[in-house]
Amino acid sequence: MENISCNLCGSNRANLLIIKHGYRILRCSVCELVYINPRPNPSELNEIYSSCERPLQGANAPEQRANIKKFNEAIKLLESNMPTPGYLLDVGCSTGIFLQLAKAKGWRVAGIDVGETVVKYAQQQGLEVTCGELYHGLYPPETFDAVTLFDSIEHMVSPRQTLELVWEITKPGGFLLVTTPNINGFVARTTYLLFGKTIGAWEHPTPPFHLYQFSDRTLSRMLNITGWKVVEIKKRPIPFKYTAGKLENALVEAIKNENNSNSSSVVRYSNHVSSEKLQLHTQRSLKLKHLARLSIRGFSYTFLGLLFSFAMLTQSFDSLMVLAQKDNS
Numbered sequence: 282m283e284n285i286s287c288n289l290c291g292s293n294r295a296n297l298l299i300i301k302h303g304y305r306i307l308r309c310s311v312c313e314l315v316y317i318n319p320r321p322n323p324s325e326l327n328e329i330y331s332s333c334e335r336p337l338q339g340a341n342a343p344e345q346r347a348n349i350k351k352f353n354e355a356i357k358l359l360e361s362n363m364p365t366p367g368y369l370l371d372v373g374c375s376t377g378i379f380l381q382l383a384k385a386k387g388w389r390v391a392g393i394d395v396g397e398t399v400v401k402y403a404q405q406q407g408l409e410v411t412c413g414e415l416y417h418g419l420y421p422p423e424t425f426d427a428v429t430l431f432d433s434i435e436h437m438v439s440p441r442q443t444l445e446l447v448w449e450i451t452k453p454g455g456f457l458l459v460t461t462p463n464i465n466g467f468v469a470r471t472t473y474l475l476f477g478k479t480i481g482a483w484e485h486p487t488p489p490f491h492l493y494q495f496s497d498r499t500l501s502r503m504l505n506i507t508g509w510k511v512v513e514i515k516k517r518p519i520p521f522k523y524t525a526g527k528l529e530n531a532l533v534e535a536i537k538n539e540n541n542s543n544s545s546s547v548v549r550y551s552n553h554v555s556s557e558k559l560q561l562h563t564q565r566s567l568k569l570k571h572l573a574r575l576s577i578r579g580f581s582y583t584f585l586g587l588l589f590s591f592a593m594l595t596q597s598f599d600s601l602m603v604l605a606q607k608d609n610s
Contacts, residue, residue, distance in 0.1 A: 465497065
C-alpha cells in the first residue's frame with residue numbers, strides 16, 4: 282500500500298467519505314477530487330487485476346450493447362468537430378470493439394491496453410494494438426488526430442500524467458474524448474446521502490479498481506491544467522440494471538458487516554443447543570437471508586427507478602463524456 286497526495290492540486294488535506302471494501306475513499310479539502318488513500322501500489326494493482334480477469338467479450342456479446350451505443354455516440358461527437366476522420370488512439374482499448382467501429386467509419390486506428398489477453402484478442406482481429414502502459418516516448422510527438430479514454434482514466438495511477446502524455450502525442454488542434462463515472466450525478470449524490478453516510482452502503486465507487494472519482498468540475502480542471510480546452514460535456518446515464526445490482530450488493534455488504542459484528546452471540550448460542558436444533562436454526566437463517574436478499578433487490582430496483590426518473594428530468598446523470606481540444610496557446 283502507498284499513501285498519496287491529491288493528483289489534481291497536490292494537497293494532503295482530505296475528508297473521509299466512506300470506507301468500502303476496506304479502502305478509504307477521500308475528498309480533497311481544496312479541489313474536491315475524490316480518490317483512494319492509501320491505495321495498492323503498482324505491483325499490488327497488477328496482482329489484483331491478474332486475479333480477476335473476466336471472459337473475453339466481442340462486439341456481439343449482449344453485455345456490450347450499452348458500450349456500443351456509447352462508442353457510436355463518441356464517434357459522432359468527434360466527427361462533428363473534425364472535418365475528416367484521422368489517426369485515432371484508444372487508451373485502454375480492451376478487445377478493440379471501439380477501434381473496429383471507428384475503423385469501419387474511415388478512421389485509421391491504434392490502441393493500447395495493459396491486459397495481455399485482450400490485446401492478443403484485438404491483434405487477432407487485425408488491429409494495431411500495443412500491450413503495456415502509456416509512457417513518454419512510446420509514440421512520437423504529435424502523432425494522433427484524436428485520442429480516446431473510455432472509462433479508463435479513473436483506473437490510472439496518475440490521471441494528470443496520463444493527460445499530459447496524451448497531450449504530447451496529439452497533433453495541434455487535435456481532440457481528446459474521455460468518459461468516466463460522474464460522482465456528482467443525481468443518483469450517486471442521493472445514494473451517498475441516504476446510505477453511504479448512514480450505513481456505509483454506496484454503489485458508486487468501485488475500489489480498488491477505480492482509484493479516482495471525477496465530477497465534471499474536477500475533470501474539467503484537470504484537463505485545463507494539462508493543456509486541454511474543454512469543448513463539450515455530455516452527461517449520460519449508467520445502465521439501470523448495472524447500477525441497481527451495485528446498490529443491492531452494497532446494501533447486502535453493509536448488512537453482512539453489521540451481522541458479523543454480532544456474530545459472537547451466535548457462537549454462544551451454538552454451544553448450548555443440540556446438533557439437530559442447530560441445523561434447523563441454520564436452515565431457517567438461510568431462508569431468511571434469501572428472503573432478505575430478494576427484499577433488498579426489490580427495494581433497489583424500485584428506489585432506483587424513482588431516482589432514474591428524476592435524473593432523466595434534470596439530465597443529472599452519473600456518467601460523463603467530455604470532449605477537449607489540444608490548446609497550444
